[in-house]
Amino acid sequence: MAQATIRDVAREAEVSVASVSRALNGAENIRADTRARVVAAAEKLGYVPHAGARSLSMARAHAIGVVLPDLHGEFFSEIVRGMDKEASARGFHLLLSNMHADLNDAVHALRAMRGRVDGLVVMAPHLDAAELMRNMPQNVPAVLVNCRADQGTPALLVDNVGGADTMVRHLLGTGRRAIAHVTGPSGNLDAEERLAGFRLSMRRHAGVDDPLVLPGDFSEEAGAAATRALIAGGQRVDAIFAANDMMAIGCMLALREAGVSVPEQIAVAGFDDIPVARYLHLTTMRVPIAGIGALAVTRLTDQLSGRGNPAATELHAPELEVRATTTAHKKEGRTRT
């Protein structure tokens, strides 16, 4: 026996489908006893409204599509958690779709959402603006997170340049001068901005025009490899600033392997403040990931209900989190939670 439909309920309660709809959706213009009969019939038949049908006729799905790049661990968890919290508070569901590096994938992911969601949150640090805009559905509101977006599209950005600058100044402030940067994958927006911020800051505050830059790809292994290469090359360095925490962790492992002490001989810093960073006492720039996710949903739902200034672009400054990997060794890192 298939699930009961609204017509089954109508038959059972001996009313029309319109009355059933009205009764169950809390309309005013219905007699109390009719409503009671309908509710009883629905209960008896175990009726549950068909959300798909409803969203078709109401042109409102009460769902928002989330398109993310291939999900790097904790980052993913955090942003989805933030979105989910906000979305469920506002009565929305989250429809997930991750796209891989391939552009066709992205197109497919975006298209598959049409007619299923009321709006989109898109995060695509690896696509360029033109490609992205060409593939965005025209009539679906969207909020872009960390994307190379054209102006006029609602967007949330992390101030990577400013964050890198803050970190460089912190390192300089602890007396380090020979700072190496390990980059993220080429083509990645965050990676490029962090590198640019690093270069800018080194020129401006250290007077270094051509600082040491090692290629990486955001993975722990890349951080370790870059560090081993650095050591093998005999470069003299007193700090490594990795473009994200995972690589910074890789750096630390490689340094320990090589018997280099952190932070005495070489300081290490990362970017993101993933949960592991705290336990490893890693100095990093905290990106409020969950907060950004929540905000993206807030912005989107506001836009859907006509509130707020949709086109605004917001820049979120990460916050410096100083821990033991860049400070003089004083017994133990702080135990703040």
Next chain:
Amino acid sequence: MAQATIRDVAREAEVSVASVSRALNGAENIRADTRARVVAAAEKLGYVPHAGARSLSMARAHAIGVVLPDLHGEFFSEIVRGMDKEASARGFHLLLSNMHADLNDAVHALRAMRGRVDGLVVMAPHLDAAELMRNMPQNVPAVLVNCRADQGTPALLVDNVGGADTMVRHLLGTGRRAIAHVTGPSGNLDAEERLAGFRLSMRRHAGVDDPLVLPGDFSEEAGAAATRALIAGGQRVDAIFAANDMMAIGCMLALREAGVSVPEQIAVAGFDDIPVARYLHLTTMRVPIAGIGALAVTRLTDQLSGRGNPAATELHAPELEVRATTTAHKKEGRTRT
């Protein structure tokens, strides 16, 4: 101008809607030039099929609902990653919904999925079987993960009892006898099973009928608090087995605060093997979280297409991961990745 519909495309291509549908869905019975005209028209109008309408008429949403309890960090990320990978490989989307401890929440979450998804993956270690089954939609296939389920419902379970037993035997094997257990929240299935396994194993292999059990709630702070209470109480213990890794981490922090050395004076072990555990050299039972997520989706989609043995219950044994917190201190933990 609203999004183009299939009728707009039909008008543009001067054919019927049926032909448009056939042309775009790769049906055989359509002339090549007709198909070309349709494709051109669709392209010109920027037509994207309305997934909601399609799933209504086909009674197939190509989406699976995921209902999770309030998401504890890494666990969540891992299981969703596993599901997403498998789901997108099979052409399914994931519709997320987290329910909080409240039962009404759970009911609401389950109902809201009807008509939006083809099946459900439900994880609810805090609800009891009767409640759960009463609230499961009747005609929606579902796979339960770590639930108190009636038999006959497809389910995936972690062998918590066996895992706890393995850990106890490991600790006994390293010479520890006075082992305390820090439990998870009461009412939680995993917590109860792990406690039961601990008690069973202590009786059977250590001859201890009433081992020391400290209440916890799976949080880092609870682990620390339990440990402080233990120390303050002057209990003599040479190992702490926490019901999950977060609490084990809390234990380690509290022990360090108190100047107790790990593992020399007290060994510490956890359960789950969250990513952080490796970096902290925490001995733990590895639960293949992502694998279970992927498997849940596989089971569900198989069931949807009539393959596989739907009603089977599978038990997944976690694997002992020995690290430095339970082994004699020999300079440094292994650096395996």
Next chain:
DNA sequence: CCATACTATGTAACCGGTTACAGCGAAGGA
């Protein structure tokens, strides 16, 4: 040359809701 089979296409019903509009009975006013 006509019956038959097969192919390409169109028409309209259907999926399961919502809702504009029409209709009907009762109450109120003249």
Next chain:
DNA sequence: TCCTTCGCTGTAACCGGTTACATAGTATGG
């Protein structure tokens, strides 16, 4: 008593697709 108004209910169109069935056109065989 009749007309208007109002409150409740039902009918049917609609959302945007898919698809069973009918039909027209063409090729095939006797």
